Amino acid sequence: MGTRALEYDYTVSKWFLITTIILGIVGLLIGVIIALEMAYPELNNLFGEYGTFGRLKVLHTNTIIYGFVLSGVFSSWYYIAQHVLKVSLHESPFLQIMAKVHYFTYLLVIVLALISLLLGISTSKEYSEFEWPIDIFVVIFWLSWGIGISGLIGIRREKSLYISIWYFMATFLVVTALYLFNNMSIPTYFITGTGAWYHSVSVYAGSNDAMIQWWFGNNMVEFILTIPIIAMIYYFLPKEAGQAVYSYKLSLLSFWTLIFVYFLAGGHNLIYSTVPDWVQTVGSLFSIVLILPSWGNAINMLLTMKGEWQQLQTNQLIKFMVMASTFYMFSTLEGSIQAIKSVNALAHFTDWIPGHVHNGALGWDGFMIIAAAFHMAPRIFKREIYSKKLMNIQFWTQTVGIVLYFSSMWIAGITQGMMWRATDQYGNLAHSFIDTVIMIHPYFVIRSIGGVLYLVGFLFFTYNFYKTITLGRRLEYYELKNTSPMATI
Amino acid sequence: MFNWLEKHPLFLGIVIFLFVSFAWIVTILPNFAEMARPTVGTKPYTVLELAGRGVYIKDSCNACHSQMIRPFKSETDRYGIYSLSGEYAYDRPSLWGSKRTGPDLLRVGNYRTTDWHENHMLNPTSVVTGSIMPKYPHMFKNLADIDTAWAEAETVRKVFSVPYNEPLIQKDGTYQSVKLASTIEEAKADALAEAKLVASDMKTKSVIDAIERGEIPEIVALIAYMNSLK
Numbered sequence: 089m090g091t092r093a094l095e096y097d098y099t100v101s102k103w104f105l106i107t108t109i110i111l112g113i114v115g116l117l118i119g120v121i122i123a124l125e126m127a128y129p130e131l132n133n134l135f136g137e138y139g140t141f142g143r144l145k146v147l148h149t150n151t152i153i154y155g156f157v158l159s160g161v162f163s164s165w166y167y168i169a170q171h172v173l174k175v176s177l178h179e180s181p182f183l184q185i186m187a188k189v190h191y192f193t194y195l196l197v198i199v200l201a202l203i204s205l206l207l208g209i210s211t212s213k214e215y216s217e218f219e220w221p222i223d224i225f226v227v228i229f230w231l232s233w234g235i236g237i238s239g240l241i242g243i244r245r246e247k248s249l250y251i252s253i254w255y256f257m258a259t260f261l262v263v264t265a266l267y268l269f270n271n272m273s274i275p276t277y278f279i280t281g282t283g284a285w286y287h288s289v290s291v292y293a294g295s296n297d298a299m300i301q302w303w304f305g306n307n308m309v310e311f312i313l314t315i316p317i318i319a320m321i322y323y324f325l326p327k328e329a330g331q332a333v334y335s336y337k338l339s340l341l342s343f344w345t346l347i348f349v350y351f352l353a354g355g356h357n358l359i360y361s362t363v364p365d366w367v368q369t370v371g372s373l374f375s376i377v378l379i380l381p382s383w384g385n386a387i388n389m390l391l392t393m394k395g396e397w398q399q400l401q402t403n404q405l406i407k408f409m410v411m412a413s414t415f416y417m418f419s420t421l422e423g424s425i426q427a428i429k430s431v432n433a434l435a436h437f438t439d440w441i442p443g444h445v446h447n448g449a450l451g452w453d454g455f456m457i458i459a460a461a462f463h464m465a466p467r468i469f470k471r472e473i474y475s476k477k478l479m480n481i482q483f484w485t486q487t488v489g490i491v492l493y494f495s496s497m498w499i500a501g502i503t504q505g506m507m508w509r510a511t512d513q514y515g516n517l518a519h520s521f522i523d524t525v526i527m528i529h530p531y532f533v534i535r536s537i538g539g540v541l542y543l544v545g546f547l548f549f550t551y552n553f554y555k556t557i558t559l560g561r562r563l564e565y566y567e568l569k570n571t572s573p574m575a576t577i
Numbered sequence: 578m579f580n581w582l583e584k585h586p587l588f589l590g591i592v593i594f595l596f597v598s599f600a601w602i603v604t605i606l607p608n609f610a611e612m613a614r615p616t617v618g619t620k621p622y623t624v625l626e627l628a629g630r631g632v633y634i635k636d637s638c639n640a641c642h643s644q645m646i647r648p649f650k651s652e653t654d655r656y657g658i659y660s661l662s663g664e665y666a667y668d669r670p671s672l673w674g675s676k677r678t679g680p681d682l683l684r685v686g687n688y689r690t691t692d693w694h695e696n697h698m699l700n701p702t703s704v705v706t707g708s709i710m711p712k713y714p715h716m717f718k719n720l721a722d723i724d725t726a727w728a729e730a731e732t733v734r735k736v737f738s739v740p741y742n743e744p745l746i747q748k749d750g751t752y753q754s755v756k757l758a759s760t761i762e763e764a765k766a767d768a769l770a771e772a773k774l775v776a777s778d779m780k781t782k783s784v785i786d787a788i789e790r791g792e793i794p795e796i797v798a799l800i801a802y803m804n805s806l807k
Contacts (some may be wrong), residue, residue: 091729113790122636123709126678129709129710129711131710132711133711133714134776136715137636137713137715137719137759139714139797140636140711141637141641141711142636142638142641142711143636143637143803144638145640146637170610208634208635208636208637208713209635210634210635210637211634211670212634212639212670212672213670224765238586241586243677246586247584248582248583249589251582251798253586253592254583255591255708256585257589257593258593261590261591261593261594261597262597264596265594265597265598273733274736275724276731276732277728277730278730279728279731279732279735280727280728280731280732280735281726282724282725282727282728282731282761283722283724283725283726283728283729284722284724284725284728287725287728287729289729289732289733290670291669291737292669292670293613293665293667293668293669293671293737294613294662294663294664294665294666294667294668294669294671295612295613295662295665295671296605296609296612296613297665297668297670297671298665298671298673299605299671300605303601303604305606307597330737337691340579344596347593347596347597348596348599348600349595349597350597350600351597351601351604352600352604354600354601355604357615357675360647360648360649360664361645361647361660362645362660362662363608363612363662364607364608364612364666367604367608370604371604376612383783397773403673425651433647433649436647436675436676437643437674437677438676439676441676442676446785453743462804497751501779508651508652508655509649509651510651511651517651517654519722521655521680522680522706522707522708524657525678525679525707525708525709526707529709545769567583576596
């Protein structure tokens with residue numbers, strides 16, 4: 089009994105994996121539409137009030153962050169946790185049910201969110217637009233995930249928790265606090281008995297509200313778009329490459345520094361606003377410090393490949409993960425630069441900021457989730473990846489897409505920032521606002537092309553994934569045991 | 578210590594929590610009360626303005642327009658005097674925005690008129706050549722949600738003691754108060770009276786007809802809100 093391998097239960101992991109891909113397509117497609125709307129504004133009015141940039145922008149951010157990325161994270165959790173804790177969900181019917189509750193309440197939230205945001209029902213808090221009835225379901229799915237985490241950890245056989253588990257735990261704990269505090273609001277209907285029943289008003293006002301919003305916004309980026317993704321790469325990269333993580337001490341250092349410093353860096357979103365000066369300075373300062381743990385993790389990942397770099401030529405999956413770490417390094421460096429006060433004065437409010445965000449979201453999150461899907465698919469469906477050649481084509485299409493995206497937004501942002509502040513020889517403003525908008529039109533077009541390329545690459549991925557689970561060669565048990573089914577080309 | 582934590586998940590969780598709590602307690606709490614204090618001359622929104630603010634949120638105007646003027650000459654020249662914390666005291670939630678695809682709107686009431694907004698919202702390029710802003714014809718048809726706006730005003734008055742119906746000192750030393758009716762019927766009548774004033778500067782026939790019938794289209798509420806931003 090003791091020597092028999094565990095039979096893992098991948099049911100929920102599989103559901104989340106498929107959800108990731110569907111929501112990825114939806115989110116990217118909306119992204120491409122709104123990118124085109126900025127270049128060609130007449131597209132805004134194709135679907136009446138439901139097609140304008142404002143409505144679709146919120147839909148885009150929410151579908152990508154809470155749809156695509158979060159289901160990728162959940163899928164990986166249900167996969168990784170069983171492996172590194174050496175338990176199977178089969179061992180606990182209760183945890184199996186909780187996992188299903190988690191999935192279906194999550195799905196409900198996504199559907200409700202899509203509908204309500206399209207109708208314009210929004211709190212307007214950035215990255216936290218859901219009104220209170222949806223928030224309640226968010227709390228349910230989040231807590232059922234939490235119960236799943238504690239349950240699996242509770243029945244684990246492997247007593248030492250692997251690095252990935254620390255990161256997943258941090259994600260759960262911190263997002264719980266962030267979400268609850270940021271969404272504190274009073275439903276107006278219950279106080280007055282009048283008006284829309286779903287409407288609520290924030291308990292924080294003005295500068296305090298902005299501070300809470302960005303305290304949430306900043307750390308949500310960290311604890312949904314970075315921390316769990318690090319958890320994924322710490323498992324998938326060593327596993328795929330057959331190498332141990334380069335340095336345990338570096339991962340310890342990075343983990344604790346990251347969670348400590350990130351919260352102090354939140355003020356960098358509010359530089360030169362009306363929050364206290366010292367908060368802005370603390371934010372700016374700790375954003376520079378943030379390079380240490382971010383690069384610590386990224387370098388730890390890259391050095392895991394030490395002596396095994398030839399795998400880049402033979403294993404497409406390694407390529408995705410190495411590129412993801414590289415983009416992580418790029419975007420964290422870029423973020424720290426943007427947090428310097430004088431740079432922020434130029435960059436804030438410009439397209440350089442969305443450029444920075446997409447650098448991380450497309451390069452780091454997107455590539456890591458795609459890599460995770462390619463790693464898990466052969467093991468969940470017991471089939472070989474359908475086409476490695478297509479993976480290679482996808483990789484380059486998407487990489488070119490990202491490069492076009494961030495380089496065009498970089499130029500657009502700095503151009504516009506410089507034009508806003510330019511003065512003539514008498515000290516008067518040199519440009520009207522609209523001059524600066526017309527100037528950056530070509531970069532909006534280039535950005536749309538970048539977005540289209542990334543979406544096309546994602547469609548290649550979807551096709552490849554579909555073919556894998558339906559037509560891929562069936563894998564024998566021993567093939568899955570040690571080496572990766574990817575290793576042969 | 579870390580080795581030990583790795584084997585004791587409960588304590589690991591607690592230590593993670595302490596690590597992150599530290600930062601937000603030291604950065605958010607110290608100035609909380611001070612930042613919530615209104616500046617002299619800042620008034621709560623009327624019901625019609627709040628309804629307009631609702632339209633602003635519904636169509637995510639804050640995705641492209643900021644309401645935050647930074648203390649640089651290039652910004653104060655373009656948009657007016659820089660923002661003060663207390664000016665936002667009645668903004669729930671705040672609408673600072675993080676991106677300027679279009680210009681800042683914090684003091685748009687100082688330099689744009691009802692007529693300009695009307696033309697602009699119908700067809701932005703008719704007043705700003707090269708504008709990439711969408712057209713908003715639906716705001717001329719949809720009706721503003723006065724019920725919810727009143728519910729919101731009444732809620733903040735009850736729960737957060739927002740000073741409606743109280744004399745508030747203005748910059749010139751006089752006192753003014755913002756009326757909030759105690760019943761929804763009365764509030765609707767007040768909003769309509771205010772809407773009539775705004776609509777008297779408008780020319781779109783369907784809007785004027787709607788006001789005649791006692792209905793308030795979204796655009797009227799939105800313009801009332803825009804005009805209040807000073």
